[in-house]
Amino acid sequence: MTRVRIGIDVGGTFTKAVAVDAHTLHLLGQALVPTTHHAPEGVAAGVVAVLRRLLERHAIVPEDVALVAHSTTQAVNALLEGDTATVGILGMGRGRDVLEAAKRTHIGDITLAPEHTLQTRHLFVETTHGLTRETARQAIQQLQAQGAEAIVASEAFSVEDPTHENLVLDVAAEMGVPAVAAHQMTGAYGLEVRTVTAAINAALLPKMLETARHVEQGLRQYGIHAPLMLMRGDGGLADLATMRQRPILTLFSGPAASLAGALLAGRVVFGVFLEIGGTSSNISLIRHGMPTMHYVKVMSHPTCVQALDVRVQGVAGGSMIRSGARGLVDVGPRSAHIAGLPYACFDPAVLDAAHLRLETCSPTPDDPDDYVVLADEQGRRWALTLTCAANALGWVPRGAYAEGHRDAALRAFHLLGAMWGMSAEEAAQAVLNQATARIAEAIRQMTREYKVPHDRLLLIGGGGGAGALVPPVAQALGITYTLPRHAEVISSLGDALAWVREVVEQPMRGHDNGHDLVREARAAAIRSGAAPHTVSVVVERDEQRGMLRAIATGQAALATPTHDLRMTPEEAQRLAAEACGMPPNRLELLATNDVFHVFRVPRHWWRAPRLAVVDVRGGVRFFSGKAHVVFGTPPHLLERMQHLLGASPAHFMPDVRLLIDGQLIDLTAVGEPTTSLLETIRTIVEPLDNKRVIAIVGG
Structure with missing residues (x-):
C-alpha cells in the first residue's frame, strides 16, 4: 500500500495540490483549480475542489x-x-500594576492597510483580589454589547501566572465566543x-475557524481521516487545533511553503529563493543553511510572531506592460490574471491571427488606460507579459513551466517595438530590464542587510514564472541559479513535506533551567502533531530582546517517511567549509553524533578561529574558537565538565x-552556581546510558 502525503497551496490566482509518496517522497500527481475567493465557503471551496480533482485524476483512495x-x-x-472581526479586549491587572496595565491593554484601533482598521473595544477589570467566573462572564457580555465578535484576555505578567486569562477562555468557550489569551502568543x-x-x-x-470547518468537512466527505495540518509563516506545520487557537501563525504561510519546498531540493548554505507568481514575486534569504526570520509587523504595530523575512515585489510572470507617448511607462503592478486575459506567448493562435493590432485597457476600473493588449479582427485579445518578453528573447529554459511559443511572443513584440521605434528584441x-532591475536591487538590499557573501550566493527559482524571470535576474546579479524540479508546484510540495514546528519563548532569568524549556518545546511539537521519536530542539538566545527561545521540529505523526534524515561527516564538512569560505580540508572534525557535527575552523584572514556546528x-551555527569541546559517554562528560567548571573563577x-539526541540545549542563560549547573547537566545526561554526548564549554 502506497501512503500518500497531500500538499495544497491556496494562492492568489490558483489553488494547487500535489500527491507525494510518503516513503520515497516522489511526486505522484498534481491538480489545479482557480482560487475561490468569492465562493460562499471562501477559499475552502477551492481546497475541497482541488482535492477531489487530485484524488479522481490519480486514482488515490482515501485510505491511502x-x-x-x-x-x-x-x-x-x-x-x-x-476582513476582520471586531475584538473585545478584556484587560486585567492587580496591585501596583493596575493603572499601567489598564493603559497598556487599551490599544485602540489598529491600522491594517490604507482605509482599513481593526476595531477594538476595551474593558478593564482589577484582579487584585482574584477573578470570578461571573465577573468574567459579565465582562464578556459587556464587550459583546459594544459589538465585539472575538475576545482577548490580557493581564499583566500573565506569562508567569495565566490563571485569570485561562479562566476567561473557559467562560468564553462556555458562551460559544471565540477567544484568545495573550500568554498563548508568547512567553515574553x-x-x-x-x-x-x-x-x-x-x-x-x-x-x-469557518474556513477550517469547511476544509475539515470536505476531507471527511471524501472519507479522508488523515491529520489536517496548516503551514506556519516560519516554515513549519501545525495541526488544526493549534491553528484554531493561533491563526496569526499562518501569516506568510504561502512563501514559507515555497521556501520549504526549495530547501528539499538540496542543502543550500547561502541562497536567495525567488518565487515568481502571476502577479507578485517573493524574495527570501537562506543564511548558514537556515531561512532568515523576523518579527512580523502589521503596518507600524510590532508583534511577537516570528515568520520568514519575505520581501514582495509587484512584478511577476503575468505582469502587463504599460505604454505611453514616450514608450515604456512601467511593468505591472496589474497582471494578465487580474485583466482576465491569456498570455500572448501561450496561444499559438497569435501566429495565424489576421490584422493584429495593439490596444490599451484598464485591468480594473480604477487603473489607468495604458496597459497594452494584443487584439485581432475577431475580437480576441491577449496580454503582453513579462513571460512573453522572456520567451521572445529565448531566456526560458526548455521544458520549464513558463516556456511558450517564441514566434508568437516575437510577433506581439514586433508591433510594440514598431510603436516605440525599435526592434521586437529591443x-x-x-x-x-525594467522588471529584473527592480527584483535584483531588492535582492542586493536584502543580502547587504543580512551580510550574506555575494560570491557564494545561489539563486533558487520557484513558482510558475520562475523560468521566465530567474535566469535574467541571475545574470543581472552575476550569480548562478537553479530551477528545482516541479518548480511550478514547489509551494504545494513544501506543504506536503514540511516538518512540524513549535517555538517556545521565555525571558532570560537567572534561575531558569534550559532543560525545562526544551521539554516544553518538545511537548508543544508533539501536541501539534509531530512524531515523538523525530522531534529535535534547538535553544538559542536573543540578546537584543532578552529572550531564551526553544525551537522544536519533527516529522508529522502517521506520515513519517521510512527513511531517516542523515548527513555524513564529509557532507557536513563541505557545508561548514562553504559557510566559512575556505577549503574543506582545513576544517578539523572534533565530534559527531546522529544529528550534529562539530568542526574547528582555523583563523581565516582577519577572522579568529571558531567552532562550526552543522545539524x-x-x-550551520558558529561558536567561539576558545571553547572546549567535550565528547563521550555521560560519566566521561560529567567528569570533564566538573573539571572545566571547577577551574572557572567563582564570579565567572x-x-x-x-x-544531545537532536537537542541543542543552551544553558548559558541559566546563570546558576557551579554546583547547581553541574546538577542540571547531570539531570539531563545521566538517563542517556551510554549514548555519546557533545558539550561546548566556554568561549
Missing part, C-alpha cells in the same frame, strides 16, 4: 492518504482587505505587544551548550 497539509494567503488577505514580557498580537490573532479567528529587452538538516560562569 496519510496527511493533508495546506498553506494559504487568507490571513494576509484578511488584514490587507480589512511586554504587555502591550502581547495584547496587540492577541488582538490581531482574535480578529482572524471567526473567518479562519522592446522585449527594455521590458525585461542534520544543513543548518562559562557558556555551556549540550548537543
Whole structure:
C-alpha cells in the first residue's frame, strides 16, 4: 500500500495540490483549480475542489492518504482587505500594576492597510483580589454589547501566572465566543505587544475557524481521516487545533511553503529563493543553511510572531506592460490574471491571427488606460507579459513551466517595438530590464542587510514564472541559479513535506533551567502533531530582546517517511567549509553524533578561529574558537565538565551548550552556581546510558 502525503497551496490566482509518496517522497500527481475567493465557503471551496480533482485524476483512495497539509494567503488577505472581526479586549491587572496595565491593554484601533482598521473595544477589570467566573462572564457580555465578535484576555505578567486569562477562555468557550489569551502568543514580557498580537490573532479567528470547518468537512466527505495540518509563516506545520487557537501563525504561510519546498531540493548554505507568481514575486534569504526570520509587523504595530523575512515585489510572470507617448511607462503592478486575459506567448493562435493590432485597457476600473493588449479582427485579445518578453528573447529554459511559443511572443513584440521605434528584441529587452532591475536591487538590499557573501550566493527559482524571470535576474546579479524540479508546484510540495514546528519563548532569568524549556518545546511539537521519536530542539538566545527561545521540529505523526534524515561527516564538512569560505580540508572534525557535527575552523584572514556546528538538516551555527569541546559517554562528560567548571573563577560562569539526541540545549542563560549547573547537566545526561554526548564549554 502506497501512503500518500497531500500538499495544497491556496494562492492568489490558483489553488494547487500535489500527491507525494510518503516513503520515497516522489511526486505522484498534481491538480489545479482557480482560487475561490468569492465562493460562499471562501477559499475552502477551492481546497475541497482541488482535492477531489487530485484524488479522481490519480486514482488515490482515501485510505491511502496519510496527511493533508495546506498553506494559504487568507490571513494576509484578511488584514490587507480589512476582513476582520471586531475584538473585545478584556484587560486585567492587580496591585501596583493596575493603572499601567489598564493603559497598556487599551490599544485602540489598529491600522491594517490604507482605509482599513481593526476595531477594538476595551474593558478593564482589577484582579487584585482574584477573578470570578461571573465577573468574567459579565465582562464578556459587556464587550459583546459594544459589538465585539472575538475576545482577548490580557493581564499583566500573565506569562508567569495565566490563571485569570485561562479562566476567561473557559467562560468564553462556555458562551460559544471565540477567544484568545495573550500568554498563548508568547512567553515574553511586554504587555502591550502581547495584547496587540492577541488582538490581531482574535480578529482572524471567526473567518479562519469557518474556513477550517469547511476544509475539515470536505476531507471527511471524501472519507479522508488523515491529520489536517496548516503551514506556519516560519516554515513549519501545525495541526488544526493549534491553528484554531493561533491563526496569526499562518501569516506568510504561502512563501514559507515555497521556501520549504526549495530547501528539499538540496542543502543550500547561502541562497536567495525567488518565487515568481502571476502577479507578485517573493524574495527570501537562506543564511548558514537556515531561512532568515523576523518579527512580523502589521503596518507600524510590532508583534511577537516570528515568520520568514519575505520581501514582495509587484512584478511577476503575468505582469502587463504599460505604454505611453514616450514608450515604456512601467511593468505591472496589474497582471494578465487580474485583466482576465491569456498570455500572448501561450496561444499559438497569435501566429495565424489576421490584422493584429495593439490596444490599451484598464485591468480594473480604477487603473489607468495604458496597459497594452494584443487584439485581432475577431475580437480576441491577449496580454503582453513579462513571460512573453522572456520567451521572445529565448531566456526560458526548455521544458520549464513558463516556456511558450517564441514566434508568437516575437510577433506581439514586433508591433510594440514598431510603436516605440525599435526592434521586437529591443522592446522585449527594455521590458525585461525594467522588471529584473527592480527584483535584483531588492535582492542586493536584502543580502547587504543580512551580510550574506555575494560570491557564494545561489539563486533558487520557484513558482510558475520562475523560468521566465530567474535566469535574467541571475545574470543581472552575476550569480548562478537553479530551477528545482516541479518548480511550478514547489509551494504545494513544501506543504506536503514540511516538518512540524513549535517555538517556545521565555525571558532570560537567572534561575531558569534550559532543560525545562526544551521539554516544553518538545511537548508543544508533539501536541501539534509531530512524531515523538523525530522531534529535535534547538535553544538559542536573543540578546537584543532578552529572550531564551526553544525551537522544536519533527516529522508529522502517521506520515513519517521510512527513511531517516542523515548527513555524513564529509557532507557536513563541505557545508561548514562553504559557510566559512575556505577549503574543506582545513576544517578539523572534533565530534559527531546522529544529528550534529562539530568542526574547528582555523583563523581565516582577519577572522579568529571558531567552532562550526552543522545539524542534520544543513543548518550551520558558529561558536567561539576558545571553547572546549567535550565528547563521550555521560560519566566521561560529567567528569570533564566538573573539571572545566571547577577551574572557572567563582564570579565567572562559562557558556555551556549540550548537543544531545537532536537537542541543542543552551544553558548559558541559566546563570546558576557551579554546583547547581553541574546538577542540571547531570539531570539531563545521566538517563542517556551510554549514548555519546557533545558539550561546548566556554568561549
